[in-house]
Structure formats: C-alpha cells, structure tokens
Amino acid sequence: MGLNGVLARAAVTRCHVFLAEALDGAAPRMAVERELARRGWVEALSPADADILCVCGEVPGGQADAIHRLWDQLPGPRARVSVEQTDDAGARLDGCVAELLDTAGQRAQEAERWVQPDDDDSDAGGMDHSGMDHSQMDHSQMDDGQMDDGQMDHGQMDHGQMDMPMPGGIPLAGEGTDRDGLNLDVLKVPLGPYLPLWPAGLVLHCELQGDVVFGSAIDFPFGAPETGPAPGPDGRASVIHHLDLALRLLRLAGAAASATRTRMIRDSALDGAALDQCRTELQSELARIRKNGLLRRTLRGIGHIPDGSGLPGIEGTDVWDRLVGMFETAAAGTAAATGTTAAAHTTGPRGAGDPARKLPDLVRGQELSVVRLIVASFDLAPAARTVGVTG
Amino acid sequence: MNGSLVQQLPAWGAVAALAVLVLVALSGAAADGLVTARAERRRGGGFAPVAETARLLRQRPRGTVAADTLLRRVGVVGLPVAAALKVAVLPVGAWVVSDLAVGLVWFNTMDVMVWALVWLSGWGPNSVHSLVGGYRFLALALAYELPLMFALTAPAVAAGSLRMADIVAAQDGLWFVVWMPVAFLVFCAAVLAFSLQRPFTAPLSPDIAGGVLAELSGVERLLLLAGRYLLLAAGSGFGVALFLGGGAGPVLPGWAWFLAKTLVLFWLLLTIRRRVPALRPEQLMAPAWVVGLPLILLQVLVVAVAAVAGKG
Structure with a gap:
C-alpha cells in the first residue's frame, strides 16, 4: 500500500x-x-x-x-x-x-x-465492455446506427450485417474508388464533436481512404454555438478569441513553442493585462512567426479559397494568410479598445460569410492533417450562429 | 584489424550499458521538463519524467474493440528493446558489450526494425487515429531511411570495416565529422526521425489525437514514450562513435569523453527538436530524396575516392 x-x-x-x-x-x-x-x-x-x-x-x-x-x-x-x-x-x-x-x-x-453491462452499446456484439472502446472520433451524438460503433465503419453498403464478417461486432470497411480510380477501403469517420483542438459542436463526417478525406459533410448536431466575441467594440474579447484561434492552428501545425507563447499572451489578456502590452507582445510574436520558414512552408498554399467563392474578406487567402490575419485582427482589437485606431476590426476571418459551408469542398482529396489545419484556419463560431447547416 | 582494440565486457556489461542508456535518456527527459517549465514560466519541471512514469505505472491497461493485442505489444515493447540492442555494439571508450564484426549493420538492422515496431503499435489498437499514425511513420521512414543508410556507409568506407571499434580507431587524429559533414548532418536528422522527435512527429501529432499514441495507456504508453528517448540517446551515442571520434580526448579516460560527447550531442538534438515545427510526411519526401540523397551520395563518393587514394 x-x-x-x-x-x-x-x-x-x-x-x-x-x-x-x-x-x-x-x-x-x-x-x-x-x-x-x-x-x-x-x-x-x-x-x-x-x-x-x-x-x-x-x-x-x-x-x-x-x-x-x-x-x-x-x-x-x-x-x-x-x-x-x-x-x-x-x-x-x-x-x-x-x-x-x-x-x-x-x-x-x-x-x-x-x-456492469453497457446499455448504450447494445448493438456492439457483446464484446464492447464499457472500458474497451474506440477512438473518440466516433463519439458523436448521432445514434442512427450508422456511426455508432467502431471506427472501422461501414462503407457505402448500408448495414449488410447479415453476410459481412463482423470482428468484435464491427463491420469491415467498405470499398470505394480513390482519386486515381483504384479500389480502396473506405472508412466513415466522424471528426468531432469532442475532439481536442477542434471547433466546439462541429462534426465533419469524413469518408477516409487511408488518411485521405475524399468526401465529407458538415453538421452541427447540437445546434448553433454562440461563442466568439460579441459584435461591437469589445476589443479584449476579440483579442482573446482570435489569439485562441491562432494558438489552436499553431498547435495543429506542430509549432509548439509559438503556440505556448501565444497562449501566454492570451492568458495575460484574460487576466486583464493592459492591451497595449498585449499588442506589443503579439506583434513581436507575429514577427517571429513570419520569419519561421518551416512553418510558412507547412501552411502556405493549403486551404486556398479561390476568388469569387462568395466569402468576402478571405477570398484568395490560404491557411498561412488566415493565421497572419488572426494575429492582425487581434492586434486591431487591442487598438480598438485603447482608442488609438478605430477601424480594421472587421477584417480577417470574422464576419466573412460562411466558411463552414465551404469546408466539404476545401477538404476533398486532402490528407487528414491538412484537413485539420484547414478547419482550424476558420472562425466557425459566427457562421454556425446563423446557419443550421448540413453541407 | 583485429578485435583487441576494445575489451568485451562480461555479462554484467549488458546490464551496465542498459543502466547508462536509461540514465542518459532520463537526463534528457528531465532537462526537457525543466526547459518546458521555463518556457511556460513555471518553476520546477525536472521531476516531470518521474511523475509521468508513476502516473503511467499506476494507470490501468485498456483495450480497444477487436484489437490485435499481440502485435500492439510487440510494437511498444520493441522500441526500448531496439534501443538497448543498438547500444550492445557501441564501444564506450575501451569497452563494448559485444564487439560484433558487423556492428554498423547491426545498428542499421535495429533502426529498420523501428519501421515495423512503430507500424505495429499503430496497427494493433484497431483505431483510425493509430492507424493513420502508422501510415505516416512509414511515409517518413521511406524518406529518411535511404539517406541514413548512405550516411552510415561513409564512415564504414573510410575505416574499411563494419566493426564499430575499427571505425572509432580510424578517426585517430581526424574526426570523421571534419571531412564528412554532410553525412553527419543527415545522420543527426535521421536520429531525430527514427526516435520520433520533431520535426518528424507527424505519426504522433495532435491532429490525429496523438496518432500511434492515441489508444495506448499505462505501461504500454510508458514503453513507447521511453523508447523514443532511449532511441534518441542510443542514436547520439552512435553519432559520437561514427563521427566525433568516440572516446578520443585528452586527460580524461575514454569512457568519460565518450559519455560527455554523447550527452552534448543528445542535448543538442533535444534543443533542435524543440525549436523546429513538425513536418508533414509529404513535405519531407522531396527534400530528402531530391536534395539529401544526391548530396549524401556525393559525400560517399568523396570518401570512397579518398579511401582508395589513401590505400594506393
């Protein structure tokens, strides 16, 4: 003992x-x-x-x-x-x-x-003791029997459970044609709603071949989140929100040191530090990020939104631009609150139409890590507020 | 050349080598904890590896549905074992556990085994995140392994032997790092890669919930995490033996020089991995094969010509 x-x-x-x-x-x-x-x-x-x-x-x-x-x-x-x-x-x-x-x-x-038998896993074929579960991807709410158990989920065939071998109560993966016309296994994997570094409440139903997402649909199963800074002149809330978005993206991009420093700026803004000081710190962090060639290489050119896609403000941007935009919007927030400059508050990802509806198009054919970066590069909260969306 | 360059240790030597390896790895983990704490403006942090070990020893094992338990265990247990087997042929000053005539090939075998081990750790849990982690490691391994093999060829060609002791002895007077800088750099990058450190952390990255680590808990998780540090420590030791003159140095005995150099290289690699962001596997392939491979081949050519000219 x-x-x-x-x-x-x-x-x-x-x-x-x-x-x-x-x-x-x-x-x-x-x-x-x-x-x-x-x-x-x-x-x-x-x-x-x-x-x-x-x-x-x-x-x-x-x-x-x-x-x-x-x-x-x-x-x-x-x-x-x-x-x-x-x-x-x-x-x-x-x-x-x-x-x-x-x-x-x-x-x-x-x-x-x-x-204790686990009652909500009753269709899992008895193997599924409560302590033996699968990855949290499939822990979404929907109980429509399509994505409930096991990450190796059914392919396009819907529940051919009679004639399909079901190791551990999980149907085998289905098959589908990949981008080169080859026949490959298809896994249906929902991302979210409780996934670290992921927008709250969002579920992206992905069809995976290997680690490439070749089809997806978005869903906000719990309805519209109300997060994000209230529209208006509340500079501090905007600073905190945009730094929070930026640090999530940085962590997903593997830039741990930058993410740590950004988190400390966010936390000091939360603690009520002077916004002038936050601005100085976040501008020096932005300068450091701009000099980070490897990070730029990781984020450049992915999630590019073509012109004329109906997303004013973020057309022609890629994930890198949007990361920089988050810092700039945060910096503008500090300025708005201290009254030095009043404008520039609405630039950047916020108030920029409805990027959530574009997600399925943007992530098609992308590797999972790129998909995560693309999702994290948007401020989805305001979009979700207005839309009930299924993509 | 003969085997009298180093003294083969009796059976306790294996235990001692393992203990030293663990201590070196632990020093790195503690240093990493301290630096992390300082970056976050906290005090302490050096205790982190001990706390983490206690936590994981206390944690209960947990399975997944229809998991391939045997293969998963082979994978996670295998990583520390591979690191331990690597140091078995590593001459520490004048001592070695096993003075194998093909020591360098042995080392290479062990790091190719890491391919299978990481893949099995990802495959075993029967989970998408782990599996994607496994895929990613194979993609990374494809990029780094060939440059690594050629980087290992350079010292072997120069020494005219695959025996680690001969390679160390051949650096008498001039360390290989001086005239094989490319091979040394490629080797260091590959050490970071096979020990799953940044920038090669894609198989464990947060975007796939920890990837290969996603479903591991308790002792299995501890073994995989420890295996990473042990592989990095073992890799640093080989870096010293292959390129930095092994135990050569004034005043102090060979083993002390060897350990000192190993620690410095180990900590240097740890610092580097803190400062670079992670790379996606597909970003690595082109630089590794289009830039790295020709450069290292050129390096091997230079070494080969020098070796032939030196003999003639």
Whole structure:
C-alpha cells in the first residue's frame, strides 16, 4: 500500500486532462487551460491518455451520451469534473486530485465498471465492455446506427450485417474508388464533436481512404454555438478569441513553442493585462512567426479559397494568410479598445460569410492533417450562429 | 584489424550499458521538463519524467474493440528493446558489450526494425487515429531511411570495416565529422526521425489525437514514450562513435569523453527538436530524396575516392 501511495502522490503532480468543450464552453475551457499550465499539468490528446475528463461549459441532457462514452474510455484511475464558471476551475481540479488519490475508491469503481453491462452499446456484439472502446472520433451524438460503433465503419453498403464478417461486432470497411480510380477501403469517420483542438459542436463526417478525406459533410448536431466575441467594440474579447484561434492552428501545425507563447499572451489578456502590452507582445510574436520558414512552408498554399467563392474578406487567402490575419485582427482589437485606431476590426476571418459551408469542398482529396489545419484556419463560431447547416 | 582494440565486457556489461542508456535518456527527459517549465514560466519541471512514469505505472491497461493485442505489444515493447540492442555494439571508450564484426549493420538492422515496431503499435489498437499514425511513420521512414543508410556507409568506407571499434580507431587524429559533414548532418536528422522527435512527429501529432499514441495507456504508453528517448540517446551515442571520434580526448579516460560527447550531442538534438515545427510526411519526401540523397551520395563518393587514394 505504501508504494501505491507514493506512486499516487507522484502521479497527481502531473495529471493529464481531456477537455470536452461544450457549445459556448470557450470561456471555461480557457480558464481550465490556464489552470493546467499554471500547475504544469498536461492536456490529453485522447481519452486513453487522460486521468481527468473535464467538461467545459454546460452540456444539456440530450448531449450527455457522447460525454458518457468518452468517460468510458478513460483507463483509470480517473476522475470527472464539469467546469461551467471560469472562476472555479482551480477548485474543481483540486477535487479531482482528491478523487485520484483515493486508491481504494478507484479500485471499487473499477470493479464495478467491469461487471456492469453497457446499455448504450447494445448493438456492439457483446464484446464492447464499457472500458474497451474506440477512438473518440466516433463519439458523436448521432445514434442512427450508422456511426455508432467502431471506427472501422461501414462503407457505402448500408448495414449488410447479415453476410459481412463482423470482428468484435464491427463491420469491415467498405470499398470505394480513390482519386486515381483504384479500389480502396473506405472508412466513415466522424471528426468531432469532442475532439481536442477542434471547433466546439462541429462534426465533419469524413469518408477516409487511408488518411485521405475524399468526401465529407458538415453538421452541427447540437445546434448553433454562440461563442466568439460579441459584435461591437469589445476589443479584449476579440483579442482573446482570435489569439485562441491562432494558438489552436499553431498547435495543429506542430509549432509548439509559438503556440505556448501565444497562449501566454492570451492568458495575460484574460487576466486583464493592459492591451497595449498585449499588442506589443503579439506583434513581436507575429514577427517571429513570419520569419519561421518551416512553418510558412507547412501552411502556405493549403486551404486556398479561390476568388469569387462568395466569402468576402478571405477570398484568395490560404491557411498561412488566415493565421497572419488572426494575429492582425487581434492586434486591431487591442487598438480598438485603447482608442488609438478605430477601424480594421472587421477584417480577417470574422464576419466573412460562411466558411463552414465551404469546408466539404476545401477538404476533398486532402490528407487528414491538412484537413485539420484547414478547419482550424476558420472562425466557425459566427457562421454556425446563423446557419443550421448540413453541407 | 583485429578485435583487441576494445575489451568485451562480461555479462554484467549488458546490464551496465542498459543502466547508462536509461540514465542518459532520463537526463534528457528531465532537462526537457525543466526547459518546458521555463518556457511556460513555471518553476520546477525536472521531476516531470518521474511523475509521468508513476502516473503511467499506476494507470490501468485498456483495450480497444477487436484489437490485435499481440502485435500492439510487440510494437511498444520493441522500441526500448531496439534501443538497448543498438547500444550492445557501441564501444564506450575501451569497452563494448559485444564487439560484433558487423556492428554498423547491426545498428542499421535495429533502426529498420523501428519501421515495423512503430507500424505495429499503430496497427494493433484497431483505431483510425493509430492507424493513420502508422501510415505516416512509414511515409517518413521511406524518406529518411535511404539517406541514413548512405550516411552510415561513409564512415564504414573510410575505416574499411563494419566493426564499430575499427571505425572509432580510424578517426585517430581526424574526426570523421571534419571531412564528412554532410553525412553527419543527415545522420543527426535521421536520429531525430527514427526516435520520433520533431520535426518528424507527424505519426504522433495532435491532429490525429496523438496518432500511434492515441489508444495506448499505462505501461504500454510508458514503453513507447521511453523508447523514443532511449532511441534518441542510443542514436547520439552512435553519432559520437561514427563521427566525433568516440572516446578520443585528452586527460580524461575514454569512457568519460565518450559519455560527455554523447550527452552534448543528445542535448543538442533535444534543443533542435524543440525549436523546429513538425513536418508533414509529404513535405519531407522531396527534400530528402531530391536534395539529401544526391548530396549524401556525393559525400560517399568523396570518401570512397579518398579511401582508395589513401590505400594506393
């Protein structure tokens, strides 16, 4: 027991937390992220890596199923917490530490977990114990039986379950013609709605061949998110929002150092630092990013929006331009609030029509990593507010 | 040449070599924790690898539906094993665990094995994210492996032997890095690649939820993460033996020089990987084959001509 105690003590100094951002959960998410950074904890990229499932924002009853399935994927010892207010993130996470340290309690929970049949996975063929689940891609809400179990999902054939071998209750992948006319396996994989570094509430239903997306449809299954800065002169909210977008893109692009510095600027803006100081810092960061040849090479030329596509403001831009645009819009936000310059607030991705509707066209034929960069290069929140969209 | 250049250690030597490898890797992980903490303006951070190890030892194993458990385990256990087998032929000063006549080929075999191991770790969990991670590693490996093989050829040609001890001995007076800079650079890049460090982290990247790591938990995850550091440490050791004169140096004994050089190269590689962003596999292919491969072939040509002229 002594050794267990020591291990537990050491372990909780560095908890990994999986953040599930509900609609309108951006503010609590940022509060939790700031708290994680302060403690030296780590954001988990998948539930398999997490000790704590942290739901940011309020999840209405009808959307809790997906959260429940995420919870089932945490290996344990595990704790679960919901943060709805920005100011109680620290206290809630402390509660989790106590839960994780309770070795006996964790053991009891675990014993319970393995005997309980999982009712919402009933069509998974009995193999699917609650603790043995798949990647979080397929944890979307839709229970239409088309994408419920297993990431190796049915191909174009709809549920030929009678004559298809089903290892572990999962139908084999279907087949389809790839861009060169070859016959390849097709996996139907939904991205979202709870995926790290992904716009809250968005689901992109992808058809994958290898790691190339050859078809997709977008969906906002939980309805329209209200995040994003309120239109108007609130410079600080705009700064925070656009820096948040930029750092997500930077992290996806693998520019960890830049992302860390951008996050610190965002956090100091959250803490109420003088916007003048934020501007200086973010402009020097932008200068550094502009000099980063490798990053430019990664982002240049992908997600290019042709002229005349009905997206005023971002026509002719690629992901790189939009990243720079995020910083510029944030800088403009600092200026608007301090009153030095009043304009330029509406440039950049925001208020730029409806990029979400363009996503399926933009991501067709792209590799998964490029798809992620393209999605992250848009500010989808305002678009989602006005549209109910299925692409 | 004969085998008397280095002394083959008895059985405990293998254990000692493994312990040293783990310590070197741990020093890198701790240093990385410290630097990360400083970048985020926190105190401490050096404890991070210990905390992480405790956390993962405590974590329960977790499976996925219809997983290929055996192959997944082979993959994750294999990475640290491959690193350990690499150092078995590495001369540390005057000592070596196994003075294999084809030591360099042995090293190359182990890093080709990494292809299979990472792929199996990605294949095993039966999950899209892991599988895509596996694909990505194969694409990366295709780009870096040929340049790496030619980079290994250069010191072997110059020394006229595949025995690691002979290669170290052949650098008496002039380190190979001086007249094989291209081979050294390509070798260092390949070390970062086969130990899955940036800019070659596409198989583990956040856009696919951690890729190969996405479904791994507990001890399996620990082995894969540790395997990355161990491979980087082993690669640094080979960099020293192949290009930086091995244990050669004044005053101090050979093993001390060897370890010091290894640590410096190891930390240097860690610093580099912190400063560069990740590359997508398709971006690497063209530079590696269109630029890297001709350059390294030229390097091998120069070395070969010099070796022939030197003999004649």
